[in-house]
Amino acid sequence: MSNTTRKILPSLITASFVACVGAATTVVQAEGASPAPLAPLDSIKMPIPPDNKQSDAKTELGKLLFFDPRLGGDASVSCSSCHDPEQGWAWAEDFSRGYPGTTHWRNSQSIINSQYMERQFWAGAAASGERQAPAAAKGGVAGNGENDIMEARLALIPDYVKRFKDVFGDEWPLIGNAWRAIAAYERTLIQTDTPLDKYLKGDKKALNEEQLRGKAIYEGKGGCIECHSGALTTNQEYVNIGVPPSKRWQKDGLAQITFRFEQYAKGQTEKGYRKAKSDWGLYYRTKNDWDKGKFRVPSLRYNTYTAPYMHNGVFFTLEEVVDFYNKGGIDEEGNTTLFPDNKDKRIKPLGLTDDEKSDLLAFLEAFSGEEMVTPKPKLPEYAPLFTKAELEAVKK
Amino acid sequence: MVNNVAKKNTLRKSLLVIPLAFAMSCAFNVANAEKLPELKINKAKAELGKRLFFDKRLSGDAAISCATCHDPEKGYGTDKALSPGYPGNGHFRNSQGLINTAHKKVWLHDGRLGTSLNDVTREMITEDYIMNMDMRIMQERVKQDPKYVEMFKAAGYGEPSNGSVRKAIPEYLKTLTSKNSPYDAGKMSDSAKAGEKVFKDKGCVSCHSGALFSDGKAHNTGVPENFDVFLDPMNHQAFIAFAMFQGIENYMNLKRDPGAYVQWKKADKSNMGTFMTPSLRELTQTAPYMHNGMIKTLEEVVDFYNKGGGEDSHKDAAMKPLNLKDQEKKDLVAFLKSLSGDKLTGADYVWSEKYSGEYPVIADWNNKPN
Numbered sequence: 001m002s003n004t005t006r007k008i009l010p011s012l013i014t015a016s017f018v019a020c021v022g023a024a025t026t027v028v029q030a031e032g033a034s035p036a037p038l039a040p041l042d043s044i045k046m047p048i049p050p051d052n053k054q055s056d057a058k059t060e061l062g063k064l065l066f067f068d069p070r071l072g073g074d075a076s077v078s079c080s081s082c083h084d085p086e087q088g089w090a091w092a093e094d095f096s097r098g099y100p101g102t103t104h105w106r107n108s109q110s111i112i113n114s115q116y117m118e119r120q121f122w123a124g125a126a127a128s129g130e131r132q133a134p135a136a137a138k139g140g141v142a143g144n145g146e147n148d149i150m151e152a153r154l155a156l157i158p159d160y161v162k163r164f165k166d167v168f169g170d171e172w173p174l175i176g177n178a179w180r181a182i183a184a185y186e187r188t189l190i191q192t193d194t195p196l197d198k199y200l201k202g203d204k205k206a207l208n209e210e211q212l213r214g215k216a217i218y219e220g221k222g223g224c225i226e227c228h229s230g231a232l233t234t235n236q237e238y239v240n241i242g243v244p245p246s247k248r249w250q251k252d253g254l255a256q257i258t259f260r261f262e263q264y265a266k267g268q269t270e271k272g273y274r275k276a277k278s279d280w281g282l283y284y285r286t287k288n289d290w291d292k293g294k295f296r297v298p299s300l301r302y303n304t305y306t307a308p309y310m311h312n313g314v315f316f317t318l319e320e321v322v323d324f325y326n327k328g329g330i331d332e333e334g335n336t337t338l339f340p341d342n343k344d345k346r347i348k349p350l351g352l353t354d355d356e357k358s359d360l361l362a363f364l365e366a367f368s369g370e371e372m373v374t375p376k377p378k379l380p381e382y383a384p385l386f387t388k389a390e391l392e393a394v395k396k
Numbered sequence: 397m398v399n400n401v402a403k404k405n406t407l408r409k410s411l412l413v414i415p416l417a418f419a420m421s422c423a424f425n426v427a428n429a430e431k432l433p434e435l436k437i438n439k440a441k442a443e444l445g446k447r448l449f450f451d452k453r454l455s456g457d458a459a460i461s462c463a464t465c466h467d468p469e470k471g472y473g474t475d476k477a478l479s480p481g482y483p484g485n486g487h488f489r490n491s492q493g494l495i496n497t498a499h500k501k502v503w504l505h506d507g508r509l510g511t512s513l514n515d516v517t518r519e520m521i522t523e524d525y526i527m528n529m530d531m532r533i534m535q536e537r538v539k540q541d542p543k544y545v546e547m548f549k550a551a552g553y554g555e556p557s558n559g560s561v562r563k564a565i566p567e568y569l570k571t572l573t574s575k576n577s578p579y580d581a582g583k584m585s586d587s588a589k590a591g592e593k594v595f596k597d598k599g600c601v602s603c604h605s606g607a608l609f610s611d612g613k614a615h616n617t618g619v620p621e622n623f624d625v626f627l628d629p630m631n632h633q634a635f636i637a638f639a640m641f642q643g644i645e646n647y648m649n650l651k652r653d654p655g656a657y658v659q660w661k662k663a664d665k666s667n668m669g670t671f672m673t674p675s676l677r678e679l680t681q682t683a684p685y686m687h688n689g690m691i692k693t694l695e696e697v698v699d700f701y702n703k704g705g706g707e708d709s710h711k712d713a714a715m716k717p718l719n720l721k722d723q724e725k726k727d728l729v730a731f732l733k734s735l736s737g738d739k740l741t742g743a744d745y746v747w748s749e750k751y752s753g754e755y756p757v758i759a760d761w762n763n764k765p766n
Contacts, residue, residue, distance in 0.1 A: 073528050074457045075484030101458030102533065140530035144456050149485060149524045152636035155648060156629040172648055250762065253755030257536040260766050264532040274765040382629035386651060391623050394651045396669060396708045 035229035038219075040200045041301070042192040044231045046116060052130060052180045054187060061163045062185025065178050067376050070153045071137050073144035076100060079133065079182060082108045082142065085373045088305030089189065094246060094313030095255065102141040105246075105258045105279065107313035112302045112372060115187040118236050122295045122311040123282045129183030134175075140265065141258050151175040159380030191302060195366040207366055214363025217356050222325070224360075226346055227297040233367065238282045238294040239344045242329025242336040245278035246312040278338045279312060293339035304368035318364055322357050326350045431580055432499055432607045435570045440551040445568025447547065448561055450747040453537045454521060456528035459483050462520065462565070465491040468741045471681025472497075472572060477622055477689025478631060482528045486631035488622075488638065488653065490689035493682035495740060496675055498570040502612050505687035506656045507672040508642075513566035521561075525634035531558040540755040571745065574677050577737035584734045591731025594724045600701070602714060609676035609735065614656035616670045617715055618706025621652050622688035653688065666710050680736035694729050 048054060065071060069078040082096045082104070083089045089111040091097050096108035106122050114120065120132035137143035137150070154160045154173035164173035167181065198206035207215065218224040229235050248255040263273040266284035282291035295311045308316040314331070315321045323332060328349040330336045337343055352360065448454060452461045465479045466472040472494035474480065481487035489505050497503070502510040509516050521529045538544045538556040545556060553560035578584045584592070595601055605611050625631045639647035642658040656670040671687045685691045691700055700706070702725065705715035720728065758764060
């Protein structure tokens with residue numbers, strides 16, 4: 001979406017907006033082009049695939065499925081297990097919780113506003129919500145489900161059989177349509193009434209003095225707007241900002257297992273498998289050296305509820321995040337990415353004062369509205385497909 | 397495989413018409429009833445396989461091991477009609493006892509694997525309704541356990557890999573063979589000896605032949621369906637997933653176990669409901685019986701055959717009422733029991749050391765190659 005909404009203006013930017021975009025980013029911003037200004041979320045349209053139109057019946061079904069653990073390997077984890085409404089529609093630990101017996105290796109991202117994005121996952125591995133849902137439900141350290149048994153379970157839940165028939169016309173539920181329904185439901189999980197949105201739509205009282213000063217830093221000295229631009233507060237590019245590897249890999253056996261598994265799962269070479277000591281990010285998709293350590297710029301919306309931050313959740317507070325940027329993409333212990341050559345040139349010490357940091361943090365609060373929670377729906381139950389009489393009547 | 401079944405059926409039908417030839421065929425089969433051959437076992441590999449067999453970390457959610465459905469106390473099967481299956485679902489068949497499985501050439505009730513126990517091991521570990529394990533995760537779990545790293549090395553496998561797991565478990569399974577059965581030891585009771593004669597004379601031996609007491613082929617004996625497969629959605633979902641995966645048409649309406657039909661899917665469906673002849677060894681440890689656990693005792697099994705089996709339009713032609721006298725039935729049961737030996741429990745067969753509750757950390761991780 002940002003491509004269509006970004007206004008390509010002549011270069012009129014200040015010195016702090018170092019315009020040199022890393023040549024390696026996949027979505028190349030024209031050199032010198034200024035970033036799209038912040039905009040109300042409802043100024044852009046939710047992209048809806050032509051083969052998966054929205055309907056109330058579909059989103060209702062999608063909601064049930066989102067919360068249904070039977071769409072997972074051992075019927076104990078649902079989408080909502082790692083994208084818990086009570087935890088910002090994400091998971092409030094550095095790594096997502098993972099399938100029982102495992103841990104994940106990346107931070108769980110919030111579902112709120114996620115369906116505006118062009119691609120899903122931290123390195124953009126899925127082209128749509130319809131593709132993200134099965135990848136998560138089937139991934140070994142996420143849902144660990146398989147199509148055949150998940151589809152079989154749906155067929156044995158009469159309420160789902162009826163709903164799938166009503167919505168999709170299937171005689172029996174098809175697992176592919178479950179992902180469509182879930183994506184349709186996720187498209188309803190948006191927040192357009194944050195203080196930022198109100199301010200941008202003309203309510204000048206929606207931001208206080210401190211936040212207005214923070215906005216100026218965001219758009220000026222802080223350079224945040226370079227990437228966190230437009231209505232979504234992300235240009236959706238892939239950037240290495242210097243996030244250090246998670247320390248979990250040095251002290252948690254379970255995390256070490258998943259780390260190595262992911263090297264396989266993401267198509268790493270034998271050599272890479274042996275030597276990888278951090279998440280190589282976009283590299284797994286492109287196999288370009290210059291994409292190592294790059295991740296998609298996340299939206300800053302709903303951030304009040306989505307700690308911890310970064311693809312590996314290394315920062316538990318926004319204060320840490322701001323300090324990290326202020327130091328030029330280096331954490332308080334001096335750690336940074338293992339691929340410093342790929343680190344974006346725009347990431348450099350900002351020289352923010354304590355007051356400026358505090359203003360910036362106040363402004364970041366304006367990206368979130370009220371917490372969005374929903375009671376977990378009552379899930380429909382299994383029922384036998386045949387009666388005993390029907391079974392007895394079978395002629396063999 | 398099924399070609400052979402078909403040939404065998406045809407052959408047997410023609411033999412039945414000629415009693416003399418049939419008798420000769422029996423004699424031929426009886427001559428084959430030798431002792432199970434000795435298996436050469438690599439101790440280090442078998443020991444590793446033993447540890448893996450009892451390790452719950454070989455299943456997706458680390459909740460079940462091979463031994464969950466193949467319990468040493470139950471002849472490496474279970475005492476339930478239907479196997480428990482993976483958490484979150486049930487199962488649709490009886491868990492087979494594994495004693496002597498290393499002597500088989502074809503595995504599973506429907507005989508769908510006829511290559512090696514290596515492939516059977518893979519199937520059991522990775523199948524979603526059984527252990528639901530992504531073997532790449534399994535390999536990394538194994539590599540995280542220093543004891544395994546040591547044992548794989550000692551076994552000559554080098555670095556732990558999922559390929560070696562699939563070799564080590566079959567090596568362990570070779571240690572699970574009949575031990576001290578009265579039949580093998582030549583210590584059968586008079587009743588058992590009389591039963592052996594019934595066994596041969598009444599044609600049991602025509603399918604239950606050889607040292608394993610199995611022809612390794614699929615037959616339809618008309619075993620009734622276990623309705624729990626279809627009436628319990630937990631079991632039925634596993635069945636549907638299986639039937640879907642096997643490419644059986646109209647699987648949502650399927651109300652019977654297709655058995656070895658999955659191998660060739662004959663257009664006339666004449667191999668629907670055929671199942672591999674099970675071994676008769678170690679039966680006292682592995683009740684209940686049949687592919688779906690529908691028969692609880694050996695006495696009832698004998699009654700079932702005495703009636704000529706169950707109802708099925710494709711029932712094997714060899715299944716005829718046997719008209720056994722009560723004493724003959726008793727003797728036959730005594731013979732069947734004489735084919736069972738010791739329980740294979742205790743440290744020689746069962747991994748008894750505890751597994752670590754947590755995966756140890758690989759120290760100095762940053763500086764070690766993965």
